[in-house]
Amino acid sequence: MTAHSAPVPDLAVPDYTTGSLSTLAPSVLASLGVPGEPNPLGLPPVRRACVLVVDGMGWEPLVAHRAHAPFLSGLIDSAAPITAGFPTTTATSLTSLGTGLAPGHHGIIGYQVVLPGTDRLFNHLRWRDEVDPRTWQPHATVYERAERAGVRTSYIADGAYEGSGLSVALSRGSGYVPAGNVTELAVRAGEALAAHDRVLALVYHPQLDGYGHLHGVGSAYWRAELGQVDRLAEQIAAALPPDSALYITADHGMVDAAEADRVDVESPPEFRAGVRVLAGEARVRQVYTREGAAEDTAAAWRELLGGRARVLLREEAVAEGLFGGVEDRVRPRIGDVLAVARGNTVLVAPELEPGPSLFVGHHGSLTPAELRVPLLRVTTVA
Secondary structure, three states: OOHHHOOOOOOOOOOOOOOEHHHHHHHHHHHOOOOOOOOOOOOOOOOEEEEEEEOOOOHHHHHHOHHHOHHHHHHHOOOEEEEOOOOOOHHHHHHHHHHOOOHHHHOOOOOEEEOOOOOOEEEOOOOOOOOOHHHHOOOOOHHHHHHHOOOEEEEEEOHHHOOOHHHHHHHOOOEEEEOOOHHHHHHHHHHHHHHOOOEEEEEEEOHHHHHHHHHOOOOHHHHHHHHHHHHHHHHHHHOOOOOEEEEEEEOOOOEEOOHHHEEEOOOOHHHHOOEEEEEEEOOEEEEEEOOOOHHHHHHHHHHHHHHHEEEEEHHHHHHOOOOOOOOOOOHHHOOOEEEEEOOOOEEEOOOOOOOHHHOOEEOOOOOHHHHEEEEEEEEOOO
């Protein structure tokens, strides 16, 4: 490992061993009595478990704005954060929750990557039919493992996601339950938990993330939606049958960027030298280089970005465990060069991503505000 790749204090490595989204899933299965599943989080035995995933509700912003979430606030002091994986982005985190695996194993390693052997971008949130989700992510899901052990499963989320490639990759084997708003999410969760003796239900709420992107974390919009999330969590908790647990977490946090934080890495020719395809997202760029150009490209980006991002070669990122262990089939999906933003810097690509380049809130990097997510708990006695 070269000297320039030494860790820096403001960026951390996910805790894939004992305290991450990838350890939450098997721990919940173990608590439900599913054989062969580890329980690194030490969750207590229950008959029914519900996991509420709030997109974009990082630990830091939740604690900072706890006054707007009185129910969640009552759970914070007895809780602690866990980490997302890397990159800290929705597709990666939801797949870790759906498989119990680190990104380097499940293979959904970012918002958008390049299909190996091509120059074509592949966006995990806008899945192409040409990519078979069962091949791209071949591991058994949490829901398949639970159902084999006699635990009935439900995946409760907006009906627009049902049947998508990403949904198949991360939630196949579950009973998909469409629910388009907070009221439907709460009612459907209560119904799923009461319908069977042994249940695993996951509830996904996406709107907080959207308000963070458009208006910023802590904006009036974000705070108002946090209040809606708080009520949703309270309603699900009130509907828990005896011998049940509710776990409240998130897929990532978020940071806000001002105009001075934006760096265009797409248009200036200095950034394009040696670059074949630019992928990733504004807080973590994955750069696919021309043959033999990776080291020169990395050196150029380090010089151009200075201290605003940590620039790594693929093998450096893998060696440091940013993705957890990396399977051979996954390795070619990772960019030859990665630029991991520091502070509030965003590495924008105005032509490739005209909308996201104008966002206020962003995520994907390894700052505490993006990496740390809550694990709040409510349990009922038998």
